[in-house]
Amino acid sequence: MRIPILKLHNYLLISIQTEIDDNTAIQFQEDLLSKIHQSGSSGVVIDLTSVEIIDSFIAKVLGDVVTMSDLMGAKVVLTGIQPAVAMTLIDLGIHLQNVPTALNLEQGLSRLHQELGE
Amino acid sequence: MALQSCVNIKKEWDIVGARQMGRDIAREMGFGTVDQARIATAISELARNIYLYAGSGKVCFEKIDTIEKRGMCMIATDAGPGIVDIGQVMEDGFTTSSGLGAGLPGVRRLMDEFDIKSAKNVGTEIKAIKWLR
Numbered sequence: 001m002r003i004p005i006l007k008l009h010n011y012l013l014i015s016i017q018t019e020i021d022d023n024t025a026i027q028f029q030e031d032l033l034s035k036i037h038q039s040g041s042s043g044v045v046i047d048l049t050s051v052e053i054i055d056s057f058i059a060k061v062l063g064d065v066v067t068m069s070d071l072m073g074a075k076v077v078l079t080g081i082q083p084a085v086a087m088t089l090i091d092l093g094i095h096l097q098n099v100p101t102a103l104n105l106e107q108g109l110s111r112l113h114q115e116l117g118e
Numbered sequence: 119m120a121l122q123s124c125v126n127i128k129k130e131w132d133i134v135g136a137r138q139m140g141r142d143i144a145r146e147m148g149f150g151t152v153d154q155a156r157i158a159t160a161i162s163e164l165a166r167n168i169y170l171y172a173g174s175g176k177v178c179f180e181k182i183d184t185i186e187k188r189g190m191c192m193i194a195t196d197a198g199p200g201i202v203d204i205g206q207v208m209e210d211g212f213t214t215s216s217g218l219g220a221g222l223p224g225v226r227r228l229m230d231e232f233d234i235k236s237a238k239n240v241g242t243e244i245k246a247i248k249w250l251r
Contacts, residue, residue: 093210
């Protein structure tokens with residue numbers, strides 16, 4: 001199973017729609033980094049509206065991919081984290097403090113516009 | 119105590135299978151979406167521990183239905199290496215793998231009751247309960 005990555009102008013858009021297992025998460029990490037490299041995209045939005053569970057492993061993969069993309073020079077914004085997921089992450093003790101987030105895809109894109117000054 | 123349903127944990131995908139089954143049971147029992155997410159996440163953490171540290175084991179679910187209380191109990195068992203220092207693994211931030219170390223203390227916070235039994239080279243049994251409010 002692979003998570004589709006869509007290109008839109010300078011950005012990459014990802015909407016995670018399926019239950020993610022560990023392998024899919026790791027595969028996604030690799031796919032996203034090579035797509036950033038190939039396309040030269042400066043911003044990425046990962047939309048998590050349909051994700052019902054983020055456990056410690058998936059959280060680590062997501063946090064890491066933000067840092068890795070940052071190292072490459074692309075900004076990542078996570079959007080649409082559901083209330084139940086946010087509450088569960090805090091119970092787990094995962095704060096994802098340095099990860100940029102926005103309420104939804106629209107606000108995620110405006111945040112990228114602002115940060116990248118485009 | 120009602121009927122038990124179990125999921126064997128042998129491969130990575132079984133982690134997803136276990137949390138889906140647990141979530142379905144929680145939904146059926148009338149848990150709200152936040153508690154469903156807590157239960158499913160706790161199962162995911164326990165199932166992953168089994169997969170990573172013991173290789174195989176199982177996660178079982180029981181509905182608790184008494185006059186005073188209703189709730190869902192999950193029991194994760196494996197015949198793995200066991201945990202030598204339970205106090206240490208229950209500390210926030212302790213990890214022997216590449217996770218965030220959120221594992222067991224996180225599960226304890228997600229659930230209402232938490233009990234762990236482990237013996238070196240015998241295995242580990244973790245029992246956790248979420249009560250319906």
